Amino acid sequence: MFCNTNLTGFHFTLIMSRATKKRFVMKELDTQFILPESNQLIAKCLASRGNNLHEVLDQKGDQYLASMPTKFRNTVWIKRGQYILVESIEEGDKVKAEIVNILDSENILHIDANGQWPESFADEVEKLKRSTNKKGGEDDIDLPPGFSDDESEGDENEADESEDDEEEEEK
Template sequence: MSKATKKKHVTKEVLDDFVLPEEEEFIVKVTAGRGNNLHEVQNSTGEKFLVSMPTKFRKNVWIKRGDFIIVNPIEEGDRVKAEIVTILYKDQIKYIKQEGKWPEQFNEVENEDLKDDMLPPSDSGDSDDEIGDMVRNVNRPQVYYEEDESDSDEDSENEDG
């Protein structure tokens, strides 16, 4: 199988399959990437440990901090305690919640994260031209320019005189 075909099949599987965690599998939240295809995760009880990404996902699917995944525990691992089975996206999480298999502890964490990510609404009004003010990149410093009215008055007097 070529790389392109493999990537197509893996991506389709990750995006389109709606799976529920089986009896030994469980849902965890990714807290950090540790390199070398290892990720630090936190389970519903708050325990943190490392999980490995299987070869089929490597260079085909990306996960980031805050994503939810289904993992299968491995017995032989001291530091690495599980392997990723499925990466969950918004529609798959919604399906798991409808089936009643979603851990309640992650509902509370998800609501707290949403509160942290929300920005206060802009005071600039409802104009479509100012939509950019409502969506701010929190990773960039906010710079505000104020125009000094006294300078503009002097300039206009000098131009007239």
């Protein structure tokens, strides 16, 4: 990435190294919650066809090739079945879209919460909701081995009984 700036007569060019580029792209993918714009579609990756081309199935049911932009090349890999955000392009017969963003589970849930997740992929959101409920539910509190809520309630009852016994002995 080149950045040309002119500060009081000096001309600087910033060249981003491969490692810096990878960190920048990965941070961008991890931290941003993306909502599809009017010219963008959500698609499911069906297969990788090589040369940074991926066969996708979009929310309308159309199947075509989508190209990986240069900022993602050799930095991010798309797995079969993963959801992506694509933007249609006019040129080309076979390649009809370019990948804008790769959607992770958090981004998918964010899009669904805003009511923009397509009905054709609704089953994926249900799977994600079930898996997050299993993993992060309030009922799944990590307790030390051998400790349960029933035991703790029993301990309180035993403490109350011992206090009652002490009071009876004093009388």
